[in-house]
Amino acid sequence: MTQIACKSCPLRRKKLFRAFEDDELAFMERFKTGELSVDPGTHLLIEGANSPQIYTVLEGMGLRYKTLENGRRQVINFLLPGDLTGLQAGLLGEMKHSVQATSAMRLCVFNRADLWTLYRRQPSLAYDVTWIAASEEHFLGETLATVGQRDAAQRVAWALLKIYRRLSELGIGQGPRVPLPYRQQDLADALGLSLVHTNKTLGRLRARGLAEWTDGQLHISDAEGMAELAMADIEEPSIRPLL
Amino acid sequence: MTQIACKSCPLRRKKLFRAFEDDELAFMERFKTGELSVDPGTHLLIEGANSPQIYTVLEGMGLRYKTLENGRRQVINFLLPGDLTGLQAGLLGEMKHSVQATSAMRLCVFNRADLWTLYRRQPSLAYDVTWIAASEEHFLGETLATVGQRDAAQRVAWALLKIYRRLSELGIGQGPRVPLPYRQQDLADALGLSLVHTNKTLGRLRARGLAEWTDGQLHISDAEGMAELAMADIEEPSIRPLL
DNA sequence: CGTCGTGTTGAGCCGTATCAAATTCCGTGG
DNA sequence: CCACGGAATTTGATACGGCTCAACACGACG
Structure with missing residues (x-):
């Protein structure tokens, strides 16, 4: 399987994403432990499980959802290219929702254990991780307002x-x-x-x-x-x- | 106004919160720029505004909410002692919701501009900030499932x-x-x-x-x-x- | 050619919204 | 001390948005 180098990642070229410094890119290169391709329907992460992996979507779409005791399902968000997922397991110890591929997907795989190294060595990337988490929180707040009002x-x-x-x-x-x-x-x-x-x-x-x-x-x-x-x-x- | 030192903060004594190392405490001491006491009804943060401050609740309760164009209001969460608020402005540039005191409140005030210093010098605290953001995201996901299902x-x-x-x-x-x-x-x-x-x-x-x-x-x-x-x-x- | 997953449409019911009004509690002023 | 006004809670009557049930259409697939 040919793996894409971060510096030549087609996603990263888009002007939507901030340009990384050389040392940031070099770090990401090492942080990235592989790529994963999955078929539609595949469960990437399971609620309650303690996944050792964190993913960034390269291609394809999926969804994040929770299932309630009564069998009803709440879709939390749609997962699109560029999205980071699995942080909850990395930080809180276990996933609080499940993640499933809807179409075929290709993902960038990171090792949860390296997250702490990222925080020690790359404060700007650490800041980015928090930015992403805060951004997701913002989105959920909007969604809540939508469903509620x-x-x-x-x-x-x-x-x-x-x-x-x-x-x-x-x-x-x-x-x-x-x-x-x-x-x-x-x-x-x-x-x-x-x-x-x-x-x-x-x-x-x-x-x-x-x-x-x-x-x-x-x-x-x-x-x-x-x-x-x-x-x-x-x-x-x-x-x-x-x- | 007598200000409480972080190391003798009554909240911090509770076993619910993780114990800080000495250097972490020392940093927090400098990070903290003051205390704020407000009456019930006071707006601490306003949606759309770019607040230079971040707060931790010491005493009292409040709420975070969004107002929609049609006048309806979505309460996002209840704000209790120990909660951190204002991060969104610090990270995303502006608040995405408002924060109002419901009872009289006392808050610990941090300077948003120092957040970057925290990320450079105290990776463990930076990790904590992300933990808090991820935790809040988790809570909103649960709330969404509640309102939706x-x-x-x-x-x-x-x-x-x-x-x-x-x-x-x-x-x-x-x-x-x-x-x-x-x-x-x-x-x-x-x-x-x-x-x-x-x-x-x-x-x-x-x-x-x-x-x-x-x-x-x-x-x-x-x-x-x-x-x-x-x-x-x-x-x-x-x-x-x-x- | 049957089966399964998904989309579409109609009928009737139920949970919740809306409207309206009474009640309690308090702070304020006469 | 009592009258008053405003905010919050409570209760009843009615309306409606969205749910459930049921049936059918359509294409993919074995």
């Missing part, structure tokens, strides 16, 4: 717009069209809605000429209308770290 | 039990009774329920002999029943850092 149409519009923006920033998809390899059930479980109602709500968005999601492709027909419906604040993409 | 009775039971446990770990309150200086509206906004329904749900918990919340005092009458209703996982309190 918005109605079904607003929730769906918010989620579709959010994921569309994230993918666009990464240069994935073209114009108003991005790939979205999830099931309606996944979106429903992310938004605290039933599958049936999510389906009907998607139909209404389509009928209103706002957005269309078919055959794994999301097409945002009226981005402004979507933003207005979703009550989404304008967020210009900020440069972020990539580990 | 539990019904009203389960949500209220979950929230009351959670806050009861947090306060008990801190040694606040005695036995099954802890102070809870919030309004029902605050709980409603935290759980995505209307005030009226929250009130009726609290009444039902009282009638079932599970919990009672009156006059700012929360009394958990049947902790096991509450845990069962809330589908709450058992979490033994883990030693955590205190900044």
Whole structure:
């Protein structure tokens, strides 16, 4: 298996990610212990388990979710290229949710045990790790506000717009069209809605000429209308770290 | 105003918090730039603002919340002694939610500009900061699952039990009774329920002999029943850092 | 060609929201 | 000391958004 060197990582080239110094790159080179390719459906991390690995998504998409005693599932977030996952196990001792690949994925693998070395030797990278964690916390706060305070149409519009923006920033998809390899059930479980109602709500968005999601492709027909419906604040993409 | 030295901080004595090394304590001593006492209702941090300060709660309680365009409010979390807040502004550039004092509060004040020094000079404290951020992320994930997947009775039971446990770990309150200086509206906004329904749900918990919340005092009458209703996982309190 | 996973649509019900009003508690001022 | 006003809690009546149940359509796959 040919492994990509961090310095020539195609993700890192994107202007969305902050440029690393030479010593940071050199450290990452050693920090990276391998690459992992998985098929759709593969569980990367399991809730309660104590994984020795941390991953950065290189390609493909997945999702993070929790399962409750009553069998219901809450999708916490969609996992896209550039995302770091597994930090919880690295820091808190065990994963508090599961991570599953939705499409085929390729991931960069780090060794959890080396995390402490990173903190001792590379304070700027340590800062980046915290930045990522804080950023994730921010996102979950927004999601909570969505599930807690918005109605079904607003929730769906918010989620579709959010994921569309994230993918666009990464240069994935073209114009108003991005790939979205999830099931309606996944979106429903992310938004605290039933599958049936999510389906009907998607139909209404389509009928209103706002957005269309078919055959794994999301097409945002009226981005402004979507933003207005979703009550989404304008967020210009900020440069972020990539580990 | 007499200011408490970190090494003799009453919070730090509790066995809940990990013991600091001498050099860590010495650093914190310099990192701490002052103390702040505020009246109930004071806004400590405002959404969108770029606060130069980071706080650790010494005494009193508050809440973190977001306000949406439609006027609705999502309470993100309840702020208790030992909690660190303001990190988002320190890391991401601006606060993504507001923080308000509910009771009178006393806080430890840090200078955001010194955070980078902490990362360069005290990797163990930097690690702690990340731990706290990851821990908060975990909590928000649980909350999201609660708001997204539990019904009203389960949500209220979950929230009351959670806050009861947090306060008990801190040694606040005695036995099954802890102070809870919030309004029902605050709980409603935290759980995505209307005030009226929250009130009726609290009444039902009282009638079932599970919990009672009156006059700012929360009394958990049947902790096991509450845990069962809330589908709450058992979490033994883990030693955590205190900044 | 049957089966399974996913998407779609209709019918009816239930949990929660909304509206409205009474009650209690307190701080304030006459 | 009592009248008053405002905030928080409580309770009842009604409306509706979203859930559940059920059936069907469609393509992928063995």
